[in-house]
Amino acid sequence: MTEKSAEATRDRLVRAAAELLAEGGRDAVSTRAVSAAAGVQAPTLYRLFGDKDGLLEAVAAHGFAEYLTDKVALGESADPVEDLRRGWDLHVQFGLTHPAFYLLMYGDPKAGASSAAGKEAENKLRRIVQRIAEAGQLRVSVSRGAELVHATGKGVVLTLIGTPEDERDMEFAAAAREHVISSITTGGQALGDTDVPARAAGLAAALRSDPVAALSGTEQALLVEWLDRIADA
Template identity: 40%
Template sequence: MTSGRTRLLDAASKLLVAQPAHEPSTRELYEASGVAAPTLYHHFGTKEGLLDAVVEQTFGDYLQRKQGLLRTGDLIEDFGAGWDLHIEFGLTNPTLYALMYSPGRTSAAAATADAHLRAGLERMRDAGLLRVDVDTAASMTTGMAIGCVTQLNRQHGSIDDPAAEATRAALIEQLTGQPSARTTPAQAARVLLRELPKRSRVFTTAESALFGQWLLAIAEDEPTTPTPEGNRA
């Protein structure tokens, strides 16, 4: 026979899957699990305690996925893949993510996320890829990730939203000094155009003019982002 604790966890998880942006009420949890109030208080203390347990369970599943990512050997690329998965988790589980990083709330899931992040950053530091210390890099990454997820959830955005792409690229460049792997040819061309006048001794006047024309053509050839059907509120 399924225990009351398991029934409450299952009910809370199902309610959050059905309406991931809605925090279920205590009544909804009782009705969905078929248990009485004392059962919840006995196992979890409060509704928040139950939701914390769901956060731990859901985040544990997420970590298994993250650990299963193929390591490419490129630490920066692996860092970017971890960022993408973190943002995806926050967008897929907005209520749980908000609980996980709620100010003043102690979350074991958040502590675990921090530990995994630091381990990856320490590998990057040891490989000479970080231009800031690990503590600063961890604070920057977590702060930008929380801000990115919060804003995307407010705007009903997605993982491939231009704002998410730009945030990811800016973070990688600030941490490593290297452009994000997702820098487009047009973006790279614009950077080179800004640098071209500083390299006047490298090329003749004619070469600089020709190179500038090529770069300008690439810089203006930015692919347009498809407009999604319908408008998002």
């Protein structure tokens, strides 16, 4: 099998597994069913993915790639906080539209998160939080802000997926969104002289984007670390 042929077969298997996952959930993705759906012999599947876990990791990466396409399509506006809201709403919509994918992507710590698309999705969120910090509107460090948004959003979607569709309260997702935004941002208010954490977060974000030439790399990293600790104090 040539490299090009192997890649085409791999893609066919991933797409077949993705369709089975969407239709019947994780239990429907057996190596036998995927091989049959893709018209491929089982030994070929094992040669390309190692085992079922390897296949599921590839399927989760495929899901992250689909999600990332939608995320990129949002673009950026002049208001990073509003961009965070739009990104949150997209995340919730994706999870409820593709629940089986979401459970695999975010419910299984081994599947997909380490893929290039999974890491890029995380970087997109961090970039939005970084922009909020650069605008002087972040109360915590970029890392903590991104982690809070990610953890809260994931918990909200998993909770909604586990709730019967006719019993879901979509206001719950909006309320959680506004709660986490209010907890990490200044709410658009001007910073006071004593608002040290927000100022520290903004300066740390600025230094990450535009390092100071007078500082060595080690000094720069140390200063940013101190500023992050002040922001999270």
